[in-house]
Amino acid sequence: MEQKKDLSLVNCIATSLLAYFITVPGHELLHLLTHMIYGDKLLYYSACAVDAVVTDYSSMPLFHRIMDAGASACILNAIFGIILVIVLLKKKMGPMLRVFLIQLMGAQISQGFGYFMIGGFFGVGDWGNVFNVLTDQPGLVTVFRITLSIIGSAGIVALFFILNHMSYYFIKDSENKKERMHVAARLHLPMFIIGVVVGTVVWAMSPVVKSGELSFGIGLFFDLMWVPFFWGFMFTGVMKTLPPKESRFLYPLPAEPHHFLLAAGIVLILVDIFVFGPGIFFS
Secondary structure (H helix, E strand, C coil): CCCCCCCHHHHHHHHHHHHHHHHHHHHHHHHHHHHHHCCCEEEEECCCCEEEECCCHHHCCHHHHHHHHHHHHHHHHHHHHHHHHHHHHHCCCCHHHHHHHHHHHHHHHHHHHHHHHHHHHHCCCHHHHHHHCCCCCHHHHHHHHHHHHHHHHHHHHHHHHHHHHHHCCCCCCCCCHHHHHHHHHHHCHHHHHHHHHHHHHHHHHCHHHHCCCCCHHHHHHHHHHHHHHHHHHHHHHHHCCCCCCCCCCCCCCCCCCCHHHHHHHHHHHHHHHHHHCCCEECC
8 A cells, every 4th residue: 555645744834824824913913903992093004013193192091001002912922822832731632733723822922922022121022112102110111121021031931841842742752853853843843934934024025114113133133033933843853852751642743735724824924925014004
């Protein structure tokens, strides 16, 4: 009997494309919805940024000022990511769904805690926007930056280990380096590569860069949020970091190609690049 080809890489690329689209344009959609909730005048929506006119931040209560200025999306990303960790640890599901949710979980945590870390250490990104509307409270900004630096760094480092742990749901023999590399390269590297490549392309097209409001170099800096997927690969495939004694659930990587998911992922990423990249402007 002819052995069927293992096309698990195709499936993992497809789910990575979907996870990226849900997370990154979805992150900006959360900003858009926040501005709509607060009644701000929308200027544009893009793959990397949303811009709106707020009449008067100083008249808003502190919590609402922070949410409207930029904090809402990354906080929700962090919450969604933590919920997905719990679901993945506790619930049994099909292998294709598990692959997708692992990648989506990692992407959500990368966006959420990544923005905490970058905002805390460097004062840019979503939290940089928050700090810009809290100039009347420098002490609070200092507390925020220290707290965000700690929480963001802890969350990102924790994700290295979480992704490593998730790899072993698909590994029968943790001593077999070839098997570990096979799983880790498919499960984690597509997400890392897609995040960096697509992120770079859309930043180059972004209206926030073209207007000079943010430099392309700073935009590339945000691609560092995808680094946990690289270290998830390294921890599992190369280092064999903390393999669990046993897996509660064990699955094969889905080898039968899901062509519809791949096609859907490609179409959505093309929409992200060519439609959301240059931005949708509101009159």
